[in-house]
Amino acid sequence: QVQLVESGGGLVNTGGSLELSCAAPESIFSIYTMGWYRQAPGKQRELVASITTPGSTNYADSVKGRFTISRDNAKNTVYLQMNSLKPEDTAVYYCYARRREYLWGQGTQVTVSS
16 A cells, blocks of 8 residues: 655634645656645545656645745655635645656645634
């Protein structure tokens, strides 16, 4: 069972910042696209951001200019820096790795209070 280990998340006020991190085994990290989905209560899971092995990034329109995804190849870790957080960013955030299939982290709660 491949493990993607997430950390970060928590409770923050509107306008605040949080950073999520996700560590993967080197055999996965080196060849898989990594990223984050989120799921809010009563809503479908949506793609937040992704980053390919060469470092190309993609963002949901709702987070462009506020969130930044990055990867540290030395640490086999992907990060999601979230700034200017809004209540609508409240969700469970899931790290994923994708190549021919999806691998998932356990999810971490992000709550933004108004």
